[in-house]
Amino acid sequence: MARICEICGKKPHAGNQVSHSGKRSTRWWYPNIQSVRVKLENGQVKRMKVCTRCLKAGKVKKAVS
Template identity: 60%
Template sequence: MARRCDICGKGPMFGHTISHAHNVSRRVFYPNVHKVRVIENGKVVRKKVCTKCLKAGKVQKA
């Protein structure tokens, strides 16, 4: 399952976890993606949409 928003294209971002002793290791920040039933061209379709797009009203839920 691709962790990518079908509306805005937001995907995983990479960074570091840094401990108090400044030990650095790689980590991944995943977007908050939900499977939502969406109305698209008069039909109901399932899409993966990030919560930022849902809150902004970029999608009409079925």
């Protein structure tokens, strides 16, 4: 799945876009997912899709290139 954080599982969610007249249509809110090279605990480097909240919280260790 493309737009899911591999660390916390954050994914898109749907809601209503409400116009000035009150007419409703469905829209989606997407998490800010970045593709980063992550250094795993066993020393292996892997490319993962991670949300920016997990990056900022330090839940992953970025690999130095």
